[in-house]
Amino acid sequence: MSGHKLLKLWSSGRSRWRLHEGISRCGKACYSSCIPKVCIVGSGPAGFYTAQHIIKARQDVDVDIYERLPVPFGLVRFGVAPDHPEVKNVINTFTQTAKHSRCSFYGNVNVGKDVSVDELQQAYHAVVLSYGAEGNRSMGVPGEDLAGVYSAKDFVGWYNGLPNCRELSPDLSCETAVILGQGNVALDVARILLSPIDSLKKTDITQPALEALAESQVCRVLIVGRRGPMQIACTIKELREMVNLPGTRPEMVATDFEGVAEALKDVPRPRKRLTELMLKTALEKPGEKEQERRNKASRVWGFRFFRSPIEVLADPSQNKIAGIRLAVNKLEGSGEGAQAVLTGEEEDVPCGLVVSSIGYKSLSIDPSVPFDSHKAIVPNIMGRVQQAAGVKPVTFSDWEKIDNVEMTRGEASGKPREKLLNVEEMLQVART
CATH class of the missing domain: 3.40.50.720 (NAD(P)-binding Rossmann-like Domain)
Structure with missing residues (x-):
């Protein structure tokens, strides 16, 4: 014992x-x-x-x-x-x-x-x-506290039975939902929102969530990311599930994929396979059977790339959301290290539900x-x-970094060294 x-x-x-x-x-x-x-x-x-x-x-x-x-x-x-x-x-x-x-x-x-x-x-x-x-990461934009805006952590907790999320009761009476983020959790939320209710009945989803989803009017889900198809954070398994989700069809923007096919030859195999599936889903004409399936679909989903939230728009009553304003981005750099840079363009997307899936803290x-x-x-x-006062000690090898900088600075003026006089500057050098 x-x-x-x-x-x-x-x-x-x-x-x-x-x-x-x-x-x-x-x-x-x-x-x-x-x-x-x-x-x-x-x-x-x-x-x-x-x-x-x-x-x-x-x-x-x-x-x-x-x-x-x-x-x-x-x-x-x-x-x-x-x-x-x-x-x-x-x-x-x-x-x-x-x-x-x-x-x-x-x-x-x-x-x-x-x-x-x-x-x-x-x-x-x-x-x-x-x-x-x-904790939830804040979007840091006006209107994110309006009714109809939820964190993915809370939304997932609601349908999975996390006790402190049981009273969430999201309003699913709108047609369009926007999910911010393109990781696996974002795709989980999209899939749950669009899944046939009969398939969800066979899972351990909570009864209140099942009842709410049975009455849901959400029939279009946009999954928004600030960068492009080459930087999407989900895995191929989750993407394949979205592509094959019964009763749904994909809705992509072809221009989001310009130049992507040419860039695939230099990326690792997992990223290549994921991107190829996206390209096929977005741009290739489906076969007869798949086209028939898509024609019968009553719900749609799609990725929206190169977009960042800048404001959640309120309805006339100012009590709940009416849409979301997105900044249009462009990429600087390539691959995993590419950075999203604002272009100055903006785009308003009408919606009644926003789920922020930008990470936890x-x-x-x-x-x-x-x-x-x-x-x-x-x-x-x-x-x-490092307990006590939370001090992060400077090791001797850290000191050698400071020593090197001081001597280098001293050489410029003919001195053995030019000492750093600010503790914060010393620590910054030691920890680079």
């Missing part, structure tokens, strides 16, 4: 979690008399893979997994699309790990609230932060853990969090 149990203590009318076994009277972990203990915060895929690796690599380590929700598996449960049950099969492996004699799962424990990271550090030899990215878990709010990460060196 794992040596770290949680006791719920009641004091002054408030409940408080305290680590029990494995802590000496002075509050320090009794390392000398205990086998090594590792705490993992978060029970998603990363947390379980970490636990699995530790248990296999070391025969003398106990692992405790803490989870804020009463249920485990994180994004496998709440992120994977309901029509992708094969991806969720990994839960079987995670279950074996959770039932291992040297692994314990503790759900409904909110680290940072019920128990502090400081307390965990006192009780364990190592604490692994694997709590994921719970991590949030601070505990005041005692250093957190870079700008980058939305816990600062670390090769995965190791």
Whole structure:
């Protein structure tokens, strides 16, 4: 049995979690008399893979997994699309790990609230932060707070049963939906919006979502990206599912693909196959059977490239959205490193639903853990969090970078060195 149990203590009318076994009277972990203990915060895929690796690599380590929700598996449960049950099969492996004699799962424990990271550090030899990215990245445009605008994280959480998204109740009474972002999550959302309701009934999608989708009026979904077909972030599997989605047909803009075929000879095979499928879908005349299928389709979808959101447009009441204004971009550079640059042109797209799928961001878990709010990460060196004041030390090799710059500057004026006088400048040189 794992040596770290949680006791719920009641004091002054408030409940408080305290680590029990494995802590000496002075509050320090009794390392000398205990086998090594590792705490993992978060029970998603990363947390379980970490636990699995530790248990296999070391025969003398106990692992405790803490989870804020009463249920485990994180994004496998709440992120994977309901029509992708094969991806969720990994839960079987995670279950074996959770039932291992040297692994314990503790759900409904909110680290940072019920128990502090400081307390965990006192009780364990190592604490692994694997709590994921719970925040939404903001588009940073006017109107994004209007009714009818949702983050993909919340929208996916709604149809997958994430407790804090159960009241989302998106308005699906419009004809056109716009999804910002062209990764796999964006395609998941598009596919769920357009899938035949009978096929969704066979999945683990939530009943409220199923009922709402059964009444949905959405029949056109545009998947918008700021760069071009050569930079799209989805995989060929997800694209193929969209291409073959029953009851739908693709609707592309041919000019978005100018020059793409010529550029394919120099790209890696996975990117080449993905782009070839897009080109075939967008530009080639389909065969007789496929054309017949498309003619019968009642719903359409399509990629829109070289577009960035600049404003969500409100209806006359100013209470909900009526459309989205997109900036038209051009690319500078090529391949994965190509950058989207504004052309000055704009385009308004009428729609009643906008789903922002531009990524998630991590949030601070505990005041005692250093957190870079700008980058939305816990600062670390090769995965190791620098605790205390969150100081990132300068190594000797970092100093040698400073030394080299100072001597180079000194040579210009005939001096042995020209010292850097600003700490921020020193750190900037050391970390380049």
